Amino acid sequence: AFRRSLQILVVDAGDCGACLNEVKQLNNPYYNLHRLGFFLTPTPRHADVMLVVGALTDHMRVPLRKAYDAMPGPKRVVAVGACALSGGVFGRSFICAGGVAEMLPVDVEVPGNPPPPLAILHGLLVAVGRKPSAGSR
Template identity: 85%
Template sequence: MSQWVIKGLRTGIKSTRYPNVAETAAGVSPGFPAETNLGGALAESLVAGCPTRALGLGPQGVEVDRRRCVHCFRCIRGAKRPLDWESGYEWARIGADGAHRDHRLGRPFGRSVHILVVDAGDCGACLNEVKQLNNPYYNMHRLGFFLTPTPRHADVMLVVGAVTEHMRHALRKAYDAMPTPKRVVAAGACALCGGVFGPSFICGSGAAEVVPVDVEVPGNPPPPLAILHGLLVAVGRRPPANGAG
């Protein structure tokens, strides 16, 4: 077995230095359309072309609701006047239920946070990005985050997917089984607003219908760094993204 030890050592350190230093590698994030000072027929056609109503017209031009964006790229590819595009990944915001209370879990959870991942009915992309958090590049253990298979040990619930009718009950039961204090991070457009799937006869319009959501991470799927930021926001170790919406 010594060959594996040597192999591991030879590979060296791959981990990103985020959150101390921003990650600049290519391909870590799909980005989002940015608010663009644009009016008239061009703006209207872009807003009308958005399949999930993530774009809207405001006093500043075209406004973007990141929670609803599913990265279809229709507002930049093939558009007469493409919207501005922003890269980055620190998108997590405090959810509606997180605003009324101190969103920090507090010092006891500084370096040992156990996370229960609940897939409440997504397409598998969000879940795969959550899995990447354990790969050597993101290595969530170095930040004191650990995945747990049981709600009894969990401090934070990470929900992905539009909650399907079949998972609604299981999600609620898992939340109730978690000891307090507990926080919920909803990741992905489906968990925030139903995404492409909901609301429909079988999918709801987000996890907030079933459990109180403290932190919202937009993206479809949110890249691993965005989920990591959401977790850091949930325990008060990183400020949430600025702005409303």
């Protein structure tokens, strides 16, 4: 299902800017995201993969769910960074859900604070089935 070019929706769910900056590096000529058939899209209606950065804040719960529900199937979710995985330094609190997996089914987790662009690129390749995950060796 993911053999054609893919559209990626990047969602900032409460990021400090570090992980989002690393995601932006993927569009630079050095990493060249487009050569692998990955393209960024501003709308969830065209997205195949949702890439979420940042701790899931209370104000982003409803927009994140609406964006996920608007995506056509099959769809994948990639959580990038320590904040997206567990809430980071905020953890579970009155303002933070404690990670994206609390709301959405996460297919691939990319750890790091922030993770390097090559790790994010590898996570995208794992999400679409072009590379094996580190746990499947």
